[in-house]
Amino acid sequence: MNGGQDMGGTHGFGPVVVEKDEAVFQADWERRIFGTQICTRLRGIDTLDEVREGLESMSPAQYLSASYYEKWILALERLLVEKQVLTEDELLARYSEFAANPSADLPSHPEPSFVEFADRVVRTGGSASREVVKPPSFRAGDIVITRNVHPCRHTRMPRYVRGRRGVIERVYDAFLLPDLNVTGVEQPEYVYAVALEGRELWGESAEARSRVYIDLWESYLLPGEEAA
Template structure:
């Protein structure tokens, strides 16, 4: 899937603004957005890859003009509505109520199991490694080329690596395949590799910075041995 979210190598987007000692949350509502993600992930609204795909389906202008946690709220609304657990009309009414009554107390619910889940995931993550009977087709040191086609739906094959050739520097076993799981398919684990590309291979000799390299994690179906 090609879209405005695939920004690697894109020109004209302006300088990346960095903030020294940036806070984890810039506003109180972002804390609620983080909590909603954890709750909905636990409830089965989405996995990490389908979560990303839902963000990719935002209107391009909305995507570019909204911030990180606004993207998260969009996913909760869209996935919740699609699964029939969020009524968008009711959500609109509640939003209007709190805009008109900003000091009104928010609903509260105690959920010790959710807090324990969030605490565990924040500290340890949610590993994507999965067992598989598939024998890896590639090994460290192989030179490989990334498929140049444009997949439909969700993929982790960024545009700027398509058709490019690099060297495998790491083999990580099998992991959830985003091109399946992100499109509401099964986890379908595939072997995962780290590939090193030279800047010249990615950007061309005229524009690449000398001696630079880029490392990118890719799944086995993306790869063929370089001729």
């Protein structure tokens, strides 16, 4: 989706400011929305691709105006309503109750086994790669052309790398194609780190001796010679 999130190469955002000793979370609600979102994913309610599509579906104006964790609130509310885990009316009603009485207690749902599960999964992780029977279509050193496509839903190929000539740098395992995963279809494909010369991306504006390496799924790529 050519949305607000796709900002590689955009001008006008000012200097990068590195803060000293910043806190992990800037407010209690940030840590709570972070933990809540991780838990809904661990329950299997949503996938990371769906959460990302939720962020990308915001209008660019809203995307750019919202802080990082504000976007998480907005995207999670929308996703949970879409998935019929809760309704908009329930959210509004609960919001009003807490607005009237901010110190009201949260309901209790004791389930220590889930807390242990969440703690264990976050600490131990787990591979997301999938088995694919056929061998990769490209090898390191192959010239490829990135497809010039503009999908209106979730994709992980940003605009600034589309329709460019590059070289396969590394061949990784296969992972679910994000574009189909958000539609509920699990299609594993090999992922490649593709090297793109600065000049190929930015023309005369490119800085000297700079390259971008980006990870692209197999169906984002065409063989170089065919498209030449």
